[in-house]
Amino acid sequence: MDFSLAYNPIDIKNWRTEMKSKSISFVLGIILAFSMIGCGQSATTESKEVQTSETQNAQTQQKGSQDQAETTAEHAVAADDAESINVYIGGSIFDSSMDPVKGFMSYGYPFVNEALIQADTNSEYVADLATDWEVSDDALTYTFNLREGVTFSDGTPFTAEDVVFTYEEVQKNQANNENVDLTKLKSVEADGDYKVVFTLNECYSPFLDTVAMLQIVPSDSYNSETFDTAPIGTGAYKVAQYDTNQQIILQINDSYWGGTPDIEQVNIISMDQDTAYSNAVSGQLDVVMVGSTYINETIDNMTLHKLETMDVRNVSLPTLTEQVMKDSQGNEYNVGNNVTSDIAVRKALSIGINRQEIIDNAFNGEGKPAVNFTDNLPWASTDDYEDNQVDEAKKILEDAGWIDSDGDGIREKGDLKCSFDLIAPGNDEDRYKLATALAENAKNLGIEINVRNESWDVAVVEENTTPIVWGWGQFSPTVIYSTYDSEMFLEAQYANVTGYTNADCDAAIEKAFAASNQADANAAWKEAQAIGDSEYPYLYLVNIEHSYFVKDNLDISEATQIPHPHGHGSPIICNLKDWVLN
Amino acid sequence: MRTRNILYELIRMLLLLILVSFLAFVLIAKSPIDPLVSYIGTNSTLSPEAKQEIVEHWGLNEPVFTRFFKWLVNILHGDMGTSITYKKAVSSVIIERFSYSIVLMLLAWLLSGILGFVIGVICGIKQGGIYDRITKLFCLMVKSAPTFWLGLMFLVVFAVSLGWFPIGMAVPMGKLKSEVTVWDRLYHLVLPVITLTVANISEVVLYTRQRVVEIIGSDYILYARARGENQRQIIRRHVLRNVMLPAITLQFASFSELFGGMALAENVFAYPGIGTATTAAALSGDAPLLMGIALISALFVFTGNLIANILYGICDPRIREKEES
């Protein structure tokens, strides 16, 4: 009888006991050979890696006028000096290609590649590779004058040709770039070496946001493969080494036009947040991004910096009743939620919950209460209101017929319980904590929220029926179009998931897109939000802060930090060139 | 004859490998993961036209069988597709990641094999003694503990509390490749290797021990003793000789568990090998990379089984006779 449950395909028990010594030596031979293959393998890989970086160096050397190899060696020595810092800024920078053509760092952190313009601390656009620009009266033509005397880190000069090349490359490969949408761009032409003219198909007021998102690559040496890990740009730093999901080593770009940065070498480290935290404790990291779990901890020689963001968390509350609807292609979807479709429930939640208490419970107090997009965006609504109006909220619910008749603490309206599911999507501990704290808080109003943690796959299937915790925060106001415009409903993932439909709101958004100047556009965006928010399709909860432990001898130049967009972590390096190590 | 058997075995394995790939492919293709979602991220402001372009670009609407056939043909041409998560060729992701993992697995495999064998033999000889009892208890505990939890405990004690070993990464921070020494790499490997070794050792120990006990109790050992051979000679001439090969075969046949343990250990220690890539690929629904990993892991298991089967076939005449007849 054999009870063996070992998962090996052969039955070891039937081994014959006698064996010849010949076979033993055979086996030993195999083992020896195998271990040698193993060693050989690792050795070959190593030498291969060295080879690749050498080839890359050789390539850049060929193209560049400077002696790259020598500078690399020089900086390599600096690795052990104090002039090298290790930063942990989350994983997103490692998740994607570093190629701007494929959408890298499109919120604009110009440390390797730079865009024509960049956002400043007031979320307004200022010159970067362009010196100035003008928009035609019909808002169809954008003309940019370019900075002269700028060179890429490989030594080639930066000219209008590079700009045209970059934009056309993105247009040709739009499928590879999910962040920069150039479908509204009709043509881009160089006018001499230092002037570029963009022509649009139709009025599109957020075009400047698009320009700020796209960083320029050199037309001569662009290679869609090598740029994934070793992009060549005009920025203050260049990639000295890229170890997939381990680290990116940045070193100073000696030909940078804006002066020499203070820190010789920046090592961006990839790890999990808990791992990063313990490395910070052991003194290995100079900057470490932390979630709310760690903000009450202290680390020797490090200070916690909480930086301003435009990153908000809100909950979508489907505005339609449960039904089946079709999209423009005739696909059928289940949409709507019978509880949240009642505006009384949506409004009661929005004014009745205590956001500060939720933040204290979920995030140990990190973050600011929010009832709409953040005020540091020029187009965002500034109509704030008080929350924690518990009595008012209860009255609204009772007037709408939601009464707790069976005494279980949860209101009912007829047979319908005032209860809904809330999805905290993905592997995001903070969103889950936020959802749970919201659920606890909503109990006070007699509303039951069942929190479910689901993968994004499940969340998107249910996005039109089940409330979800979302995270938003970007410079471009197109997010208003995505979240409030009725024509987006069912047409794209994440877009207007609540099924919000209001002709006035749509008209305001259309007006915003067609506006020929930023002031008009911003006014129209605000109008659209005022209309939309009056029906509470989203329950805004918190404007989160991005927290980092920073070594005391490192100055991250908080004065030049822009408000951080969504994506906890990477925004801190937006002003890397201004950092000073004392 | 032997060559023919090996050849037969090879062909069988190859066919099986294709079938396993197909199984994996169907599983991935039938999953509800919308590749478009994992591709455009949650914060995308893309227009619907641009999204449609992405769908067409990646050919996400074709039937399963056609897609598998296409994939197979491409594999034969050395093209495994592009990883959506890493935006890199799957083959290069796998080569890079596997080169880290293979060192980890090889070290743990050798250590658990050699140590396990030695401990097993000693236990077998000193059966019933205090050493034997402690080892058996240890093996039972280790066998019952999930690998990732063992790793967690090692992490807490040796890396967090004592600070002896680094946490995460396979090389020191900020060191250029040209400066990284073998010692740097080994230093980062210590904890994952120990975890994986401990997780795999109990089976070898228990198996070796049991075989040694059986052999020592057998008639020909009695005969050997009667002939006047001393304990040392008996162990060297009979016990070791007869236990070693089956133990080695068992080690080869356990590649599947080795891979599983590696995946868990890597995730605990944030070691950038194929195990962490597997979870990353699966969590973001990166079908091409997941497929590549399934293939490479199957290949890995098959290699182990193939060697085990060959060893088994060579050394057990009964099997040879059966196959010949």
Place this chain on the structure above:
Amino acid sequence: MRNTSLWNRRTRLTLLIVLAATYLLVVFFWGLFIDPSEYGVHYENKLLAPSAQHLFGTDAMGRDMFKRCIKGLSNSLVIGLLASLVSSVVALIMGIASAVFGGFVDRFVNLCVDLCMGLPHIVLLILISCMVGRGTVGVTVAVALTHWPSLTRIVRQEVLQLRNTQYVLASRKMGKSYLTIALTHMVPHVLPAYLIGLILLFPHAIMHEASITFLGFGLPKEMPAIGVILAESMNHITTGKWWMALFPGLMLLLAVVLFDLIGETLKKLWNPNSGNE
């Protein structure tokens, strides 16, 4: 004298089984009927170290870790039970069919087993759970569908030994149908080995469930599960909250050891000769 010691040994072993089974059953039913509020959120009790009030301490939301562990282990046992049920039916049918019919059927069954074992178990689990859509359903289906091969082998091997015995050959000659032979001769003979295999399958199922949950493919965060708890603890052990990782792991380990113990002890009771191993 000899008989008494054997009797003593049997009693001791039986007692051991009863104790182990009692513990597991208590955890199972306690978890099944526990009131969710017992491991509910209490923000005033965040991250308390173990004490008389909270035996295993509390987590970042102030939930009692002991109650969460009980519920989590109970959830694991439910999944283990489902896996055993599915695997047992599949293995019994496939194992007996393969051994009785031989030829094509045998080849087919072997192929299925080889296919299932061709991928590392963890990869197969991840793939299946992804196909089903992860979450509770994903992990249950994955664990249930991947544990039959080893059991199938056991059944097949047992039946093969039996197929050529005199009494089976005799009933065949007497014109009994395959089904009758399978039911009257095969099943009773295979049953003990099969049942013990089934019990020994439990720890594998539980550990695999915890492992893939830990990796993020299994049970969701709101569900108390050892894998979820341990994955969460990763965030806290670096700040010295050791209790979040130690106790849940030990509970899982204990459950696995006990299942092993029951299986191995039953094996000894059934086949005293193997007790010498």
